[in-house]
Amino acid sequence: MLENFTDMVAHTIDSDISARFLAEDFTEEYVTSIGLHINFLNPGFIFEFGTETAPVVGLIRYILVDFTRIYTVMLTLRYTIQFFGQINPYDGGFMEVIYTFTQPYTRFFLGYFPNIFGIDGGLFVSFYLLDRIDSILLNLIIIDPTGQRY
Numbered sequence: 382m383l384e385n386f387t388d389m390v391a392h393t394i395d396s397d398i399s400a401r402f403l404a405e406d407f408t409e410e411y412v413t414s415i416g417l418h419i420n421f422l423n424p425g426f427i428f429e430f431g432t433e434t435a436p437v438v439g440l441i442r443y444i445l446v447d448f449t450r451i452y453t454v455m456l457t458l459r460y461t462i463q464f465f466g467q468i469n470p471y472d473g474g475f476m477e478v479i480y481t482f483t484q485p486y487t488r489f490f491l492g493y494f495p496n497i498f499g500i501d502g503g504l505f506v507s508f509y510l511l512d513r514i515d516s517i518l519l520n521l522i523i524i525d526p527t528g529q530r531y
Contacts (some may be wrong), residue, residue: 383529398526401433408420408421408422409421411427411524413429413524413525413526413527413528415527417525417527417528419521419524420529423518425519425521425522426467426520426521426522427522427523427524428521428522428523429523429524429525430523430525431525431526432500432526432527434531435523435524435525435529436531438523438531439523439531440531442518442521442523442531443490445518446515446518446519447513449514449515449518450515452483452486452511453508453511454517455479455482455483456483456486456487456507456508456511458482459480460477460504462476462479464524476490486507487503487507488505488508490503490504490506490507491503491504491506494506499524
């Protein structure tokens with residue numbers, strides 16, 4: 382399936398020699414349950430599911446990735462709004478929805494870490510944790526026995 386993977390990567394980068402070394406260093410071969418050999422460039426975690434369950438698990442993974450990204454945007458809006466003292470987030474409308482939705486997550490982190498230049502350290506930890514969850518979810522490789530990637 383991807384037999385000439387190193388050659389394909391080598392042609393996309395200017396230097397053929399460095400691309401071949403790069404592809405050989407970060408390529409991992411995976412053998413499916415039916416014996417199909419698949420090469421992945423710098424894979425994270427490879428999970429093989431049946432042909433019926435792999436699309437469902439792949440869809441759940443994409444939903445979780447989108448949720449973490451939307452939640453990160455909502456947290457960014459929340460902390461941006463907090464810097465403006467004249468905006469009342471509890472007047473109703475969109476601002477109150479953001480505050481209500483992000484309140485449980487922010488309560489978990491705020492107050493436990495020291496202030497850094499007047500900003501609670503829990504803010505940084507909460508964003509870092511969401512970024513790590515997003516990275517882990519993106520590095521999951523979900524395949525079925527035929528080698529189809531989801």
